[in-house]
Amino acid sequence: MNVLVVGGGGTIGSTVAYTLAVQRPETTVTLADPQTAVTTGHAIDLRHAQCHVATAAGRPSFGDDPPGTVTAIDPSASPGPDPIDAADAIVVTASAARDPDSFERGGRLSNLEQNLEIAADIGEWFGEADPTPTVVAANPTDRITYRLWEASGWPRERFLGYSLSETARIADELARRFDTSPAAVSCPVLGEHGEHMVPAFSRATVDGEPIDLSATEREAVLEYVRDVPYDVIERRGPEDSSRWVTSRGVATIVARLADGGTDEPVCLSTPLSGEYGLEGVSVSVPVRLDAGGVGEIVEWDLAPNERDGLERAAAAVRRSLA
Numbered sequence: 001m002n003v004l005v006v007g008g009g010g011t012i013g014s015t016v017a018y019t020l021a022v023q024r025p026e027t028t029v030t031l032a033d034p035q036t037a038v039t040t041g042h043a044i045d046l047r048h049a050q051c052h053v054a055t056a057a058g059r060p061s062f063g064d065d066p067p068g069t070v071t072a073i074d075p076s077a078s079p080g081p082d083p084i085d086a087a088d089a090i091v092v093t094a095s096a097a098r099d100p101d102s103f104e105r106g107g108r109l110s111n112l113e114q115n116l117e118i119a120a121d122i123g124e125w126f127g128e129a130d131p132t133p134t135v136v137a138a139n140p141t142d143r144i145t146y147r148l149w150e151a152s153g154w155p156r157e158r159f160l161g162y163s164l165s166e167t168a169r170i171a172d173e174l175a176r177r178f179d180t181s182p183a184a185v186s187c188p189v190l191g192e193h194g195e196h197m198v199p200a201f202s203r204a205t206v207d208g209e210p211i212d213l214s215a216t217e218r219e220a221v222l223e224y225v226r227d228v229p230y231d232v233i234e235r236r237g238p239e240d241s242s243r244w245v246t247s248r249g250v251a252t253i254v255a256r257l258a259d260g261g262t263d264e265p266v267c268l269s270t271p272l273s274g275e276y277g278l279e280g281v282s283v284s285v286p287v288r289l290d291a292g293g294v295g296e297i298v299e300w301d302l303a304p305n306e307r308d309g310l311e312r313a314a315a316a317v318r319r320s321l322a
């Protein structure tokens, strides 16, 4: 598998690269970032990490696949279509330097204008090459996903805005409340990667059984998921943000694409064209993946308040793209 990480000099991009390099050591990663000294340093260190995996404490662990490698390119030096055409999947984490406003709740919107401009430039670059499945983590994720799609001219199925950290966070919180393992919890989250996220409590299960939470309990769980990434930033600083959950989640989606897709739907943000009654916007909805990105958008029968929440999320995203 060959993965291009646009923004690979930063925290999330480099951690996605590390995760892929050690979990799927046959992966070849290209880090694209104007901070070329940083990406070259990351590339050297990551190749050394791959050597550890290669020898795996004296035991070769590659099977029949040869090890991949890690290299760096400068996207501002007009690299043309080749790095994109070489990629089986792309990850976009490119972002302007974080504004102090971004360290607090609601902060995903603080670099909106700058990041939309960056996305438009990257989308134009993509347009020089063949459509390739693209996982977008840069914030605000839904708007950036939509802008990349518009600027690239690629089919909408190629774009997957990453919002799965919400699903992990809600599983952790519900597991605490139900005194069980997060692995026994399922609660998909639709809508915006932001304040207008929509947990689908009507589909939530613990140990395979539907759950019954009061409105007050649901609101408390939702508030936890809205607050916790900013609690993490406050505790360990914005340079780290939620690097582990985000990078593991993004790398998992890339791995699913490489493996040909998913049987079960996962909630990711993709440009909509009438699904859930929405269009002209990208928000997270359940999608089945195939090797090209979104294989199918699945229309769940949501509770009325969840459908309202999805419409509010779409309206908020659409408003700031206008």
Ligand SMILES: NC(=O)c1ccc[n+]([C@@H]2O[C@H](COP(=O)([O-])OP(=O)(O)OC[C@H]3O[C@@H](n4cnc5c(N)ncnc54)[C@H](O)[C@@H]3O)[C@@H](O)[C@H]2O)c1
Pocket: 006, 007, 008, 009, 010, 011, 012, 013, 032, 033, 034, 035, 075, 093, 094, 095, 096, 097, 098, 108, 118, 121, 122, 136, 137, 138, 139, 140, 141, 162, 163, 164, 165, 193, 238, 239, 240, 241, 242, 243, 246
């Ligand atoms: N979706 C999520 O769940 C989630 C989680 C965490 C962070 N994020 C977002 O991901 C983004 C990256 O976060 P980070 O902590 O890695 O930030 P960061 O500042 O460490 O990295 C951003 C990188 O993008 C690079 N960049 C800027 N313009 C570029 C361009 N035109 N082409 C290529 N690279 C470019 C910068 O040089 C920098 O290295 C932010 O927008 C952040 O808010 C999203």
Ligand SMILES: O=C(O)C[C@H](O)C(=O)O
Pocket: 102, 107, 108, 139, 165, 229, 241, 242, 246
């Ligand atoms: O980067 C942020 O502002 C938070 C991030 O979107 C996250 O969900 O961890």
